[in-house]
Amino acid sequence: MDIERGGRSPQNPGVQPSENPGKVAASLHEGGLQIWGDVKFRADAVLHGKIRGSVEGTEKIIVSPDASVSGAVRGSDVRVEGEVQGGVTGSGRVWIGPKGKLRVCCRGKSIRIEPGAEFRGELEVG
Amino acid sequence: MPAALPKIEVACPECGRTQMESENFISTVCRECGHYFKSQRARDSGRRKVRRTIVKKRELTCAECGSVQEVAEEAQSSTCLNCGRHLELGHREINGEHLGNLSLEGELKIGPKGNFGGSRARAARIVLQGRASGYLEAAEWLRVEGQTKLRTGASGGKLEVTAGAALETGEPIQFQGGEIQGELRCPVARFSGPLRIGPHGVLIAEKVSFTELTVEEGARVRVQVAEI
Numbered sequence: 001m002d003i004e005r006g007g008r009s010p011q012n013p014g015v016q017p018s019e020n021p022g023k024v025a026a027s028l029h030e031g032g033l034q035i036w037g038d039v040k041f042r043a044d045a046v047l048h049g050k051i052r053g054s055v056e057g058t059e060k061i062i063v064s065p066d067a068s069v070s071g072a073v074r075g076s077d078v079r080v081e082g083e084v085q086g087g088v089t090g091s092g093r094v095w096i097g098p099k100g101k102l103r104v105c106c107r108g109k110s111i112r113i114e115p116g117a118e119f120r121g122e123l124e125v126g
Numbered sequence: 127m128p129a130a131l132p133k134i135e136v137a138c139p140e141c142g143r144t145q146m147e148s149e150n151f152i153s154t155v156c157r158e159c160g161h162y163f164k165s166q167r168a169r170d171s172g173r174r175k176v177r178r179t180i181v182k183k184r185e186l187t188c189a190e191c192g193s194v195q196e197v198a199e200e201a202q203s204s205t206c207l208n209c210g211r212h213l214e215l216g217h218r219e220i221n222g223e224h225l226g227n228l229s230l231e232g233e234l235k236i237g238p239k240g241n242f243g244g245s246r247a248r249a250a251r252i253v254l255q256g257r258a259s260g261y262l263e264a265a266e267w268l269r270v271e272g273q274t275k276l277r278t279g280a281s282g283g284k285l286e287v288t289a290g291a292a293l294e295t296g297e298p299i300q301f302q303g304g305e306i307q308g309e310l311r312c313p314v315a316r317f318s319g320p321l322r323i324g325p326h327g328v329l330i331a332e333k334v335s336f337t338e339l340t341v342e343e344g345a346r347v348r349v350q351v352a353e354i
Contacts, residue, residue, distance in 0.1 A: 112339070118354060
């Protein structure tokens, strides 16, 4: 699955979608949405619903509180507010919010894990 | 017949009426309005009694039994009222070889040429610039300012590894919080509070736990298992 354009712009602090006018933020935002398979983004992305696979993007990715990803999430800046079971790799900042759940690994140039977040796995920075 | 005591005239502070009283009277009652009042001398001596030397005190927790007692701020040593343990309250600096255990309520500084060879050192604050082979317990903080290898572990309030400094331990460490601006290598590090790795910080460990983590850009972290 390859998504280039999407719906609403997120209003979250921390990792925000870029303001590059050439790229529109994509959003997987449908009530009860479930996707089987890997997802690739070419723009900033906000994830909602369940994804049974991995998510890969070249821009910023936000995993919303109501989202869960069974595979890995790769992006530039990644913000986890929901659940990611396959680890996160960011080429920039990785931010795990107070209700975020992450397993396997967390890789990035800089990392912030808020109190209340759940994480167990490998940690790699730099 | 005894000689009459000299009398003085005093005025009632309530109604202002004057009456004669003995020269060294302490208190009396006004014969006009019945008001009871003290002489000026009695009031002055009462004020003097209030003057006391105030000794500044501070709370001290016994390292052995944990009971809290008050000691004079300037005291250099005390004895625990609960368990009888001798408590050394001053500071200590080690610039040579030190064998034997240490327990201070003040600050312990292990200088660049110092070597703590005892099996256990306990202090409120520890500055580590030299070497130590025993377990270090810093109730408030442990600050590493040199290139140090600890054969055992360490515990306490906050662990600070300053920029350019390095700490390598052979056994697990346990602190309430940590700020790593230098390098920390250990098998297991447990932080019951926040952990922050600065832009030049390095953390290499098999297992690390914390409640909150901030790793700034430029830092290097390799942890096999990290958990909250």
